[in-house]
Amino acid sequence: MTNQRTRKSILFALATSAVAATLAAPAQAAPAGAPSLRWxxxxxxxxxxxxxxxxxxxxxxxxxxxxxxxxxxxxxxxxxxxxxxxxxxxxxxxxxxxxxxxxxxxxxxxxxxxxxxxxxxxxxxxxxxxxxxADCGLDKDDLEISHFIPWPGPDGDISENVVRARRIADACARDGGPLLxxxxxxxxxxxxxxxxxxxxxxxxxxxxxxxxxxxxxxxxxxxxxxxxxxxxxxxxxxxxxxVARGWLANMAVGVEDRFPDFAKWASAPGNPDRLADTPVAVQPMFLALAAKLDASPRTFADGHQLTGNRLRMGLLQTLTSREGFAPLAKLIRAARDTTGELTVPDVLPLAVSQHDAAVRTATICNDVAWPKSLPAYRRAVAADRVRHPLTAGMPVGVMPCAFWKDEPADxxxxxxxxxxxxxxxxxxxxxxxxxxxxxxxxxxxxxxxxxxxxxxxxxxxxxxxxxxxxxxxxxxxxxxxxxxxxxxxxxx
CATH class of the missing domain: 3.40.50.1820 (Alpha/Beta hydrolase fold, catalytic domain)
Structure with missing residues (x-):
């Protein structure tokens, strides 16, 4: 999703392109046989x-x-x-x-x-x-955002992702119908x-x-x-x-492109939410905290847990907009420096909605045929975790598309x-x-x-x-x- 905000920038010079600048005529009534809109x-x-x-x-x-x-x-x-x-x-x-x-x-x-x-x-x-x-009738646990997205286990194991992806694909085939x-x-x-x-x-x-x-x-x-x-x-x-699978895989590169902006902000002198003394120290600190949460999750006041994967997912969400930097830093500081229940807000919604999950999953799975080989997914995740530690292998993980029932119609x-x-x-x-x-x-x-x-x-x-x-x-x-x-x- 796009976030709207403003700040200053530089001078811009435009040259005339070959695109015509003639004014278009006003809209006409829809032609006979066309669908109608009642405004x-x-x-x-x-x-x-x-x-x-x-x-x-x-x-x-x-x-x-x-x-x-x-x-x-x-x-x-x-x-x-x-x-x-x-x-x-x-x-x-x-x-x-x-x-x-x-x-x-x-x-x-x-x-x-x-x-x-x-x-x-x-x-x-x-x-x-x-x-x-749209609705696939998914289990509540499958809608938890860091479960719905295929984050591997702490050691890169994708077994749970495989079980969940198969279950989601089966539910969509059973409950989605022709609309899905x-x-x-x-x-x-x-x-x-x-x-x-x-x-x-x-x-x-x-x-x-x-x-x-x-x-x-x-x-x-x-x-x-x-x-x-x-x-x-x-x-x-x-x-x-x-298409689809490649877009997800490219996020590993995108996160690495963007993370230095967060690291610079999070190490700036005078920042009340400062996390480290230098930008280069922010990534190892984040990775160490995520690994600690893999082993010992923290609990929010409402009972839901901050796991390592939920923190990693929070980072992905945060990097889309600078407005998320401070809330994430506050969460990191609380998870790192306190004990007991977490009293700061989570940076993620607890779950995706049934219709969001259905539309996102079905569109990428209906558009193209995804690989079916589970050993190939395991190899890809293992390699990507080493190459891109911030995303821990998730962008090349196994999605419900690996078990999708229908072949692409187009x-x-x-x-x-x-x-x-x-x-x-x-x-x-x-x-x-x-x-x-x-x-x-x-x-x-x-x-x-x-x-x-x-x-x-x-x-x-x-x-x-x-x-x-x-x-x-x-x-x-x-x-x-x-x-x-x-x-x-x-x-x-």
Whole structure:
């Protein structure tokens, strides 16, 4: 998920790109036969409008069962400047576009001068107002966040992960039904095109963040004639052989890219939550504490435990945003320096929800076939633990996808350089979730279709998220005028 915050940055120079800057016509009524949207003021925010979009559960059987997607819209406040619709595609899989619009829509509308009606949606199973919910009926213990994510045992043993992954896959096969089997990137692309028709737009401009960049890139690849301006914020490697499993594996690199920011902060003189005297001392301290908690977990006042893996998972969550540094440091200090019950807050929710677990698991397992060899997983975990000790082998661990019952209905599409030159990429140099090295693979795949603006910052999500004026200006200017940098640039 993307966090929104601000700070100062450097000067930015834009050059005119080949993308046209002509104003688009106002949206027309949806064509005959297109799905309809019945807009009404959102119950929790009358300034925004809400509607439901009905989509086929199975596009091969369009007259069969249907699912509802929650849609939300913030209309332009300058109708005379309206260019079209900007669709926000959330991350995840499992992120809420309705929530993304709530957090970011007004800022985007302001920064783009009212050039767009800003629209977003909750993908299948996410469960916004009136939309269809997913559920695998998982056991409570399997929803505990450091169990749901495949952290190995203290010595790298994956036996418990294997049992849990098989149990989750069996539960999803038993309880998920056709809706769960429909959670794929290909179907999200199809749903977006139905939404475009319902909005009465010939073309959509698109902003995708995190996993949403992959969805956006796939939409632009499949429908180049239906995309206007495309922004990819925090991209992963789009290689079909690296989709899903490769994204998770890349997090080991991303965490190592980002950890020095935390170490510098945590060793700064005058910091009341200081953990060490020097940045280089922070990592061994953290690893030693995690190992200690592996052997002797601490207990919070409500009874749940702080294990070594829960601390490691807390680090991953914290590194996405600088705002999490202080709470994590307070937890580390309490776990390291006190005895008895922990009285500081945990940095993680206790568990993921049933529908979050279902959407995230099903999408990555339905999109691509995962390896089945358990010895191969054991070897990968053993090697990755040595190479990347902060993540302890988790990013290459065994997921429920290793035991998934269904083969992918669609092969992952290949992102290529064939298509209009209308894509702008924005990427933090030190992103723990979608590392810069993975984004370079997306950039290479797109060729001259894209320009890349790299931001000298840490955290996950860059546009209107970390206060880098250079990166923010690049995206806002592109969305307003179609201008991009003449070549890839770095914003310091």
């Amino acid at each position: 009404k003021p959102c119950a929790d925010a009358p300034a925004r409008e809400c509607a439901d979009l009905s989509v086929p559960v199975d596009y091969r059987a369009p007259d069969g069962p249907r699912a509802n997607l929650a849609v939300s819209r913030l209309r332009t406040d300058h109708p005379e400047a309206r260019r079209g619709t900007l669709l926000l595609i959330p991350g995840g899989p499992g992120g809420s576009g309705v929530s993304l619009l709530e957090r970011k829509g007004a800022d985007i509308r302001e920064k783009t001068g009212g050039a767009y009606d800003v629209v977003s949606f909750d993908p299948r199973g996410v469960g916004g107002h009136g939309s269809s919910l 089997r429909s959670f794929t990137t290909a179907n999200e692309v199809r749903d977006i095109d139905l939404l475009r028709q319902a909005l009465g737009e010939r073309k959509l401009s698109v902003y995708g963040v995190s996993y949403g960049t992959y969805v956006a890139a796939q939409y632009a690849q499949k429908h180049p004639d239906r995309t206007d301006r495309v922004v990819l914020d925090s991209s992963g490697d789009p290689d079909p052989a690296r 092969k992952p599409g290949r992102i290529t350089s064939q298509g209009p030159s209308n894509i702008l990429m924005l990427q933090n140099l030190r992103d723990p979730n979608t590392p810069h090295s993975g984004a370079l693979k997306m950039r290479a795949a797109l060729g001259e279709r894209a320009r890349l603006v790299s931001v000298d910052s840490g955290g996950h999500g860059a546009y209107l998220a970390n206060g880098n004026a250079c990166g923010d200006a690049a995206v806002s200017e592109f969305l307003k005028t179609g201008q991009r940098p003449a070549e890839d640039i770095v914003c310091h």
